[in-house]
Amino acid sequence: xxxxxxxxxxxxxxxxxxxxxxxxxxxxxxxxxxxxxxxxxxxxxxxxxxxxxxxxxxxxxxxxxxxxxxxxxxxxxxxxxxxxxxxxxxxxxxxxxxxxxxxxxxxxxxxxxxxxxxxxxxxxxxxxxxxxxxxxxxxxxxxxxxxxxxxxxxxxxxxxxxxxxxxxxxxxxxxxxxxxxxxxxxxxxxxxxxxxxxxxxxxxxxxxxxxxxxxxxxxxxxxxxxxxxxxxxxxxxxxxxxxxxxxxxxxxxxxxxxxxxxxxxxxxxxxxxxxxxxxxxxxxxxxxxxxxxxxxxxxxxxxxxxxxxxxxxxxxxxxxxxxxxxxxxxxxxxxxxxxxxxxxxxxxxxxxxxxxxxxxxxxxxxxxxxxxxxxxxxxxxxxxxxxxxxxxxxxxxxxxxxxxxxxxxxxxxxxxxxxxxxxxxxxxxxxxxxxx
Numbered sequence: 001x002x003x004x005x006x007x008x009x010x011x012x013x014x015x016x017x018x019x020x021x022x023x024x025x026x027x028x029x030x031x032x033x034x035x036x037x038x039x040x041x042x043x044x045x046x047x048x049x050x051x052x053x054x055x056x057x058x059x060x061x062x063x064x065x066x067x068x069x070x071x072x073x074x075x076x077x078x079x080x081x082x083x084x085x086x087x088x089x090x091x092x093x094x095x096x097x098x099x100x101x102x103x104x105x106x107x108x109x110x111x112x113x114x115x116x117x118x119x120x121x122x123x124x125x126x127x128x129x130x131x132x133x134x135x136x137x138x139x140x141x142x143x144x145x146x147x148x149x150x151x152x153x154x155x156x157x158x159x160x161x162x163x164x165x166x167x168x169x170x171x172x173x174x175x176x177x178x179x180x181x182x183x184x185x186x187x188x189x190x191x192x193x194x195x196x197x198x199x200x201x202x203x204x205x206x207x208x209x210x211x212x213x214x215x216x217x218x219x220x221x222x223x224x225x226x227x228x229x230x231x232x233x234x235x236x237x238x239x240x241x242x243x244x245x246x247x248x249x250x251x252x253x254x255x256x257x258x259x260x261x262x263x264x265x266x267x268x269x270x271x272x273x274x275x276x277x278x279x280x281x282x283x284x285x286x287x288x289x290x291x292x293x294x295x296x297x298x299x300x301x302x303x304x305x306x307x308x309x310x311x312x313x314x315x316x317x318x319x320x321x322x323x324x325x326x327x328x329x330x331x332x333x334x335x336x337x338x339x340x341x342x343x344x345x346x347x348x349x350x351x352x353x354x355x356x357x358x359x360x361x362x363x364x365x366x367x368x369x370x371x372x373x374x375x376x377x378x379x380x381x382x383x384x385x386x387x388x389x390x391x392x393x394x395x396x397x398x399x400x401x402x403x404x405x406x407x408x409x410x411x412x413x414x415x416x417x418x419x420x421x422x423x424x425x426x427x428x429x430x431x432x433x434x435x436x
Contacts, residue, residue, distance in 0.1 A: 065430045065431070066354075066355075066358055066378075066380075066386060066430070066431040067354055067358070067378075067428040067429065067430060067431065068378040068386050068387035068428070068429060068430070068431040068432075069360060069376050069377075069378055069387070069390055069411055069426045069427075069428060069429075070387075070390070070426065070427050070428070070429045071390060071426070071427075072376075072390065072391075072392040072393075072413065072424040072425070072426045073120055073424060073425045073426070073427070074424075075394050075395065075399075075417075075422035075423060075424050076116065076120055076121055076122055076422065076423045076424075076425075077395075077419060077420065077421070077422055078099060078101070078114055078122065078126065078420065078421040078422060078423060079101050079103045079112060079126070079420045079421035080103070080419070080420040081103055081104050081105075081420060082101050082102060082103050082104075082416060082420055082421045083102045083103065083104050083109055083137070085102075085137070086101065086102020086103070086104075086109055086111075086136075086137045086138065087101070087102055087137060087138040087139060087189075088100065088101035088102070088139065088403060088414060088421065089101070089139045089140055089141040089403070090141065090403050090404075090405040090412060090414045090423075091141045091142055091143055091148075091405060092143070092405050092406065092407050092412070093143040093148075093169065094143070094408075095118070095169075096115050096116060096117050096118060096123065096169070097115070097116040097117075097118075097405055097407065097412050097423070098113060098114075098115055098116075098141055098143065098148050099113065099114050099115075099116060099141075099414060099421075099423065100112065100113045100129065100139035100140075100141045100150050100152075101139065101421055102136060102137045102138070102139065105128075108132075108133075108135055109135045109136055109137050110128055110129075110130050110132075110135070110136050111128070111129040111130045111136035111137070111139045111150065111152045111154075112126045112127065112128055112129065113126065113127050113129050113139075113141075113148070113150060113167060113171060114126040114127065114171070115169065115170065115171060116412065116423055118407055118408060118409065118410065119425070120410070120412070120423065120424070120425030123170070124170060124171055127167070127171040129150055129152065129165050129167070129177075130152060130154050130163070130165075130177070131177065133156055134154045134155060134156050134163075135154060135155060135156070136152045136153070136154045136163075137152065137153045137154070137160075137188070138152060138153040138188050138189050138190060139151070139152045139190075140152070140190040140191050140192045140202075141192075142192045142193065142194060142200065144166070144194070144200075144222060145222070146168075146169075147166050147167060147168050147169070147174055148166065148167045148168075148169070149164060149165075149166055149192065149200070149224055150164070150165045150166075150167065151163070151164050151180070151190045151192055151202060152165070152190070153186075153187055153188045153189075153190065153204075154177075155183070157183070159183050159184060159185060159186060160185075160186045160187050160188060161179055161180070161181045161182070161183055161187055162179070162180045162181045162187045162190055162202070162204060163177045163178065163179050163180065164177065164178050164180055164220070164224040165177040165178075166223070166224055178224055178225075180202070180218070180220075180224075180226060181204075181206075181230070185206050185207060185208050186206065186207040187204050187205075187206045187216075188204065188205050188206070188207070189204055189205045189240070189241055189242070189243045190202060190203070190204040190243070191203050191204070191243045191244050191245045191254075192220075192245060193245040193246060193247040193252065194247060195247045195252060195273040196247065196249060196250075197273060197274065198222060199219055199220065199221060199222070199227065199273060200219070200220040200221070200222075200224075201217060201218075201219055201220075201245050201247065201252045201254070201271065201273055202217065202218050202219075202220055202245070203215060203216065203217040203233070203243050203244075203245050203254045203256075204216055204217075204243055205240040205241060205243050205256065207239075211237045212235065212237065213235070213236050213237070213238065213239060213240045213258075214232050214233070214234065214235045214236075214240075215232075215233040215234045215240055215243060215254065215256050215269075216230050216231065216232055216233060217230065217231055217233055217245075217254055217271060217276070218230040218231070219273060219274075219276060228276055231276050231278075233254060233269050233271070233278060233281070234256075234267065234269065234281050236258055238258040238259055238260045239258065239259065239295065240256050240257070240258050241256070241257050241258075241295055242255075242256060242257040242297060242298045242299070243255070243256045244256070244299070244300045246300055246301075246302045246307060247273070247302070248302060251270050251271065251272060251273070252270070252271045252272075252273050253268055253269070253270060253271070253300075253307060253330070254268060254269050254271055255267065255268035255269075255284065255298075255300055255309075256268070257295065257296070257297075257298045257311070259289060259295045259296070262288060262289055263286060263287070263288065263289060264285075264286070264287050264288070264289035264295075264296050264311070264313070265283060265284075265285065265286050265287075266284045266285040266298050266309060266311060267281055267282065267283055267284060268281070268282050268284050268330050269281050269282065270330075282330040282331045283331055284309065284326065284330050284331045285298075285309060285311060285322075285324065285331075285336075287311065287313050287322065287336075288313070288315060289313065289314055294314070296311055296312045296313065296314065296347075297311070297312055297347065297348045297349060298310065298311035298312075298349070299311070299349050299350050299351045300351070301351040301352055301353045301359055302353060303325070303353050303356055303357070303359060303381050304356030304357070305327060305328075305356070306325050306326055306327045306381065307325070307326050307330070308323060308324070308325050308326075308351060308359055308381065309323070309324050309325075309326070310322070310323050310339075310349040310350075310351045310361060311349065312346065312347040312348065312349060312363075314347075319345040319346055319347045320338055320339060320340040320341075320345075320346050321338075321339040321340075321346045321347075321349050321361070321363050322336040322337065322338060322339070323336060323337040323339060323361070323379075323383070324336045324337070325381055337383050339361065339363070339377070341365055341375060341389075343367060344365045344366060344367045345365075345366045345367075346363040346364065346365055346366075346375065347363065347364050347366070348363060348364040348400070348401045348402065349361065349362065349363045350362040350363070350402050350403050350404045351404065352404040352405065352406050352411070353406065354378070354406060354428075356381075357380055357381050357382075358378060358379070358380055358381070358386065359378075359379055359380075359381065360376065360377075360378055360379075360404055360406065360411055361376070361377045361378075361379055362374055362375065362376050362392075362402040362403075362404050362413060363375050363402070364399075364400050364401060364402060365391065370397075370398075371397065372397075372398045372399060372400050373391045373392060373393045373397065373398075373399050374391065374392040374393075374399045374400075374402040374413055374415055374424075375389055375390075375391055375392075376389065376390050376391075376392060376411075376413070376426065377389045377390075378431065386431045386432075387431050387432055390426070392413050392415070392424050392426065394415055394416075394417035394418075394419075394422045394424070395417045395418055395419045395422065396417065396418050396419075398417045398418055399413075399415040399416070399417055399422070399424075400415055400416045400417065401415060401416050402414065402415045403415075409427065409428055410425045410426055410427045410428055411425075411426045411428060412424070412425060412426075413425075413426055
């Protein structure tokens with residue numbers, strides 16, 4: 001047989017053997033107890049190579065290592081002239097960060113929005129959210145699955161109403177702004193969160209008379225439409241601020257801060273997101289406060305089965321941060337954890353959840369009048385620090401009033417400085433093995 005014929009015969013025999021090899025047994029996807037297929041066993045941030053079932057099994061078998069913050073990258077400039085009292089907000093969509101803030105333009109406060117990519121860089125030109133002729137302050141921001149929902153305190157006359165504006169991921173308005181509240185009071189400090197049912201709970205502070213303040217809440221649909229009449233949660237004679245909405249499995253916690261004379265309080269109420277029924281107001285934290293003209297700031301994070309509150313406490317001319325964890329019961333006897341920095345004052349806390357047992361804490365760290373930076377620390381919910389503290393310095397070494405938002409691979413730190421609003425991207429890395 002000639003060599004070409006022999007080669008052809010051998011190749012045919014090899015292909016025949018490969019064609020008739022038995023196929024590897026196939027296993028169907030695992031089902032949950034309710035019969036639905038678990039689609040969340042694969043980390044969407046990982047690059048899948050080969051069979052996705054192998055990646056799923058590997059992810060399920062290996063517990064995810066704790067992550068800690070590391071050095072901060074140079075800041076990205078956002079707004080040039082943000083107002084001190086206008087407020088700002090930040091949220092993560094799963095692909096990018098959205099940032100909303102109040103900026104003074106031609107003598108008028110207006111709410112602006114911009115998108116920040118995961119590498120910490122601005123993706124588009126900032127977009128004005130509030131219309132001209134309408135002042136805009138105190139923006140609240142939430143990602144609604146396929147669009148941004150921005151709620152702001154706005155108005156063209158004496159009173160402040162709440163308006164909702166929807167933008168797509170690139171900042172293009174989906175529809176005109178919708179007014180949510182009436183025109184006979186001052187509605188401020190809105191906070192909004194998505195419930196597990198796919199609806200939204202919006203809460204805010206309203207001033208009806210000079211010494212009559214209320215916390216109100218309303219349920220919204222996926223398009224920002226009102227699903228039920230607003231309800232009153234509490235009425236106080238003290239000014240109410242730092243309103244927060246935290247959604248859990250079957251309930252929503254609405255919390256707020258108030259100050260009377262030299263006493264500072266954090267209160268909260270459980271709200272059924274469907275019936276809007278409440279179980280009464282709980283006094284969560286009561287703490288002394290030595291500055292009657294400066295209300296302290298507070299923040300809250302949902303850490304799985306419990307809530308973690310952080311607040312600033314001014315005593316004897318110095319300020320430190322206090323942390324406390326609460327389970328099903330809000331309030332009662334507890335021992336707050338003191339977060340201090342020798343030789344510096346800590347104020348304006350912000351807190352975000354990394355996982356059900358780890359949080360990121362940020363605070364403004366001030367040494368004198370000129371040295372204002374942001375202190376970042378990773379902590380476990382059993383009050384153990386992970387890794388070293390790091391400092392985030394903005395332009396000219398100044399970064400104030402931080403806000404946090406956790407992305408896939410980094411934490412965004414939003415702060416104010418001499419050149420306006422800036423965003424620092426702080427990468428997340430695996431924590432040291434010794435937990436320090």
